[in-house]
Amino acid sequence: MSTWNCHGVSRDKGSIRSANYLNLYGLKQTSRQWNIKLIEALVEAGYHQSASDHSLFTKNTTSDIVVILVYVDDLLITRSSAELIDEAKQTLHNSFIVKDLGELRYFLGIEVLRSKREILLIQRKYALQLISEIGLAGAKSISTPIELNQKLTTIEYDKHVGVNGDEELGDMGSYQKLIGKLLYLTITRPDLSFIVQVLSQFMQHPKQSHWDATLRVVRYIKAAPGLGILLGAGPIDTLSAYCDSDWASCPINRRSVTGYVIKLGDSLLSWKSKKQQTASRSSVEA
Numbered sequence: 001m002s003t004w005n006c007h008g009v010s011r012d013k014g015s016i017r018s019a020n021y022l023n024l025y026g027l028k029q030t031s032r033q034w035n036i037k038l039i040e041a042l043v044e045a046g047y048h049q050s051a052s053d054h055s056l057f058t059k060n061t062t063s064d065i066v067v068i069l070v071y072v073d074d075l076l077i078t079r080s081s082a083e084l085i086d087e088a089k090q091t092l093h094n095s096f097i098v099k100d101l102g103e104l105r106y107f108l109g110i111e112v113l114r115s116k117r118e119i120l121l122i123q124r125k126y127a128l129q130l131i132s133e134i135g136l137a138g139a140k141s142i143s144t145p146i147e148l149n150q151k152l153t154t155i156e157y158d159k160h161v162g163v164n165g166d167e168e169l170g171d172m173g174s175y176q177k178l179i180g181k182l183l184y185l186t187i188t189r190p191d192l193s194f195i196v197q198v199l200s201q202f203m204q205h206p207k208q209s210h211w212d213a214t215l216r217v218v219r220y221i222k223a224a225p226g227l228g229i230l231l232g233a234g235p236i237d238t239l240s241a242y243c244d245s246d247w248a249s250c251p252i253n254r255r256s257v258t259g260y261v262i263k264l265g266d267s268l269l270s271w272k273s274k275k276q277q278t279a280s281r282s283s284v285e286a
Contacts, residue, residue, distance in 0.1 A: 049232035122228030141223035
């Protein structure tokens with residue numbers, strides 16, 4: 001499989017053809033109307049809308065494929081042949097006036113760095129902005145996102161076992177906002193998946209220990225804000241998956257946590273860390 005090049009296409013405000021103008025502007029449902037018009041144009045041109053991700057459109061030929069990813073009025077186009085990318089652009093030009101932004105460099109906080117042999121996806125600018133907003137630009141960085149064998153608990157659990165001194169945060173919104181930003185950072189940082197998954201369980205009633213653990217994650221990010229996902233070029237003939245789980249690691253409900261990664265060739269494709277829905281009776285069950 002050859003390396004795919006990405007191109008950004010952005011819809012200019014007010015540049016839609018006059019026949020569609022009244023349908024798209026001046027209405028409360030402008031975004032919905034735009035999406036309907038775009039889907040109609042792509043489906044009419046032979047594109048297939050994904051059932052699992054409605055913003056993803058694909059079109060296959062005998063040996064090639066073109067993929068269009070939609071985010072509001074910005075589109076990413078990638079393909080396995082140069083002819084298909086020109087055909088996709090012409091399809092959009094037939095219905096809308098669009099602007100070609102060229103080769104993909106930056107999109108939704110994700111930086112795309114490329115060479116002839118690989119592509120690197122990072123969120124360095126986003127991470128540095130996060131560190132600055134929290135006020136930890138001058139703080140000392142650390143090498144691990146969580147303390148060894150640290151167990152975070154809820155307020156109800158502390159009351160039940162008689163633990164005192166770990167008070168509930170007065171500003172719950174700041175904690176929730178920071179967790180949301182860390183969740184977005186896991187798009188290119190698999191090393192944050194486990195700890196962010198743990199911290200996100202305490203969004204409703206965070207304690208001081210939860211806030212301290214969250215700040216530790218930010219200090220960990222500060223040690224290497226440019227870490228990301230490396231996608232290699234070249235033939236791909238393997239799809240491999242790895243998974244593991246602990247047993248009853250949660251002190252609150254004794255549920256296990258499962259983690260998995262999926263690799264396409266040597267490139268990391270998908271990953272997740274999630275608490276299981278039921279309690280396992282043994283490590284074999286977990």
